[in-house]
Structures are given as structure tokens and as C-alpha cells.
Amino acid sequence: DVKVTQSSRYLVKRTGEKVFLECVQDMDHENMFWYRQDPGLGLRLIYFSYDVKMKEKGDIPEGYSVSREKKERFSLILESASTNQTSMYLCASSEGSGGYTFGSGTRLTVV
Amino acid sequence: RKEVEQDPGPFNVPEGATVAFNCTYSNSASQSFFWYRQDCRKEPKLLMSVYSSGNEDGRFTAQLNRASQYISLLIRDSKLSDSATYLCVVNTPRGGATNKLIFGTGTLLAVQP
Numbered sequence: 001d002v003k004v005t006q007s008s009r010y011l012v013k014r015t016g017e018k019v020f021l022e023c024v025q026d027m028d029h030e031n032m033f034w035y036r037q038d039p040g041l042g043l044r045l046i047y048f049s050y051d052v053k054m055k056e057k058g059d060i061p062e063g064y065s066v067s068r069e070k071k072e073r074f075s076l077i078l079e080s081a082s083t084n085q086t087s088m089y090l091c092a093s094s095e096g097s098g099g100y101t102f103g104s105g106t107r108l109t110v111v
Numbered sequence: 112r113k114e115v116e117q118d119p120g121p122f123n124v125p126e127g128a129t130v131a132f133n134c135t136y137s138n139s140a141s142q143s144f145f146w147y148r149q150d151c152r153k154e155p156k157l158l159m160s161v162y163s164s165g166n167e168d169g170r171f172t173a174q175l176n177r178a179s180q181y182i183s184l185l186i187r188d189s190k191l192s193d194s195a196t197y198l199c200v201v202n203t204p205r206g207g208a209t210n211k212l213i214f215g216t217g218t219l220l221a222v223q224p
Binding site: 033035040041042043045048058090099100101102103104105 | 145147154155156157160198200211212214215216217
């Protein structure tokens with residue numbers, strides 16, 4: 001089975017800090033995604049990548065950036081964390097047009 | 112209008128009941144369809160894909176009506192372990208994107224003993 005690993009399960013950061021969320025997948029998938037999930041809003045796509053060094057904006061990219069230097073790793077960066085970025089962050093990977101496999105999520109709290 | 116809309120829920124049903132979830136999508140160019148299951152404080156996991164001819168996996172049956180842009184999930188003989196949030200998911204092409212999924216907000220199912 002594909003495994004998607006997110007580096008932290010819980011994080012608490014201060015407003016203004018630069019935050020790195022790491023995601024690694026072990027099945028050589030080309031496609032990787034970052035979502036955030038909030039009550040009542042469901043999963044919203046932040047950024048995605050179809051190949052190394054390639055990235056595309058999702059629906060809510062403001063305040064975020066990403067990096068994909070290696071195929072297996074897709075990092076989400078909060079340039080200057082704000083309280084409205086408190087959320088559950090989910091990384092996913094996929095091959096082709098099939099379903100996604102998600103990591104277990106990072107619950108980020110910005111204080 | 113949301114791209115993917117689901118029943119608001121929650122659905123509270125007794126063990127053994129049959130329950131149906133409905134979902135509509137707005138983009139007629141959508142190509143692939145899925146149901147995901149998400150347990151409390153866990154990540155979503157693929158439950159089943161949805162095919163045009165309809166498909167069944169044990170107690171679960173998924174149906175797709177492309178003309179009405181409607182997807183359904185039927186669960187027969189509900190178990191306590193079926194309690195979760197069920198997410199309707201649609202793959203909609205956007206500007207050359209090969210695979211980007213749009214998630215509904217989910218319907219919460221609580222199966223009661």
C-alpha cells in the first residue's frame with residue numbers, strides 16, 4: 001500500500017513564524033497535493049504538483065507556498081503564520097486519474 | 112453554488128438499517144467519481160470508486176447518473192463500525208490538470224445500537 005507520511009501530527013506555532021509542513025510518499029507517485037480541512041468548509045485545495053519542481057495554485061493559495069525538490073517530498077510553507085491558518089492540513093498523492101491516498105494530517109494551531 | 116453538494120446530515124440510524132447518501136456535482140465535464148470515508152480526527156480514505164453502470168462492494172452500492180449529475184451511496188445492514196463522515200468526491204478537469212479532486216463537505220453517519 002502507498003504510504004504518505006506527514007512529519008508532525010500536532011504543531012503549535014506563534015503568529016508571524018515561518019512554518020514548514022513536510023510530506024513524503026513512498027510509491028513514486030507523480031501527483032501530490034496539499035489540502036486544509038475546516039469544519040463546515042470541507043477540504044480545500046491549497047497547492048498541488050504534477051512533477052518535481054512543478055507547482056500549481058489550488059483554490060486558496062494565499063499565504064502559502066510549496067516546494068518539490070524531490071519526487072517523493074512535497075513541502076508546504078506558511079511564510080508568516082496567522083491565526084486564520086489554524087487548521088488540519090492534509091497531504092495526498094496519486095497516480096493518474098485514480099483516487100488519492102492521504103497522510104494522517106497535521107493539526108496546526110497558530111497562537 | 113458549490114461544485115459538489117451533499118446531504119447536510121447528520122444521519123442517525125439503528126443497526127441493521129439501510130441508509131442512502133446523495134450528492135450532486137455542477138460540472139458536466141467531470142470524469143471520475145468516488146466516495147471517501149473519514150473517521151473522526153483521521154484522514155479520508157477511499158471507500159469506492161463510482162462507475163457509470165453502478166457498482167457494489169459488499170453492503171455498499173454506488174450509483175452514478177451523468178444526465179442528472181447525481182451520485183449516490185447505499186449502505187445496507189448498517190453496522191456500528193460504519194459510523195463516520197462520508198465524502199462525495201469528483202474529479203473535474205481544470206485548465207489541463209490531469210487529476211484534481213473536488214470534495215463535498217461530507218455527511219455524518221451515526222449508527223446507533
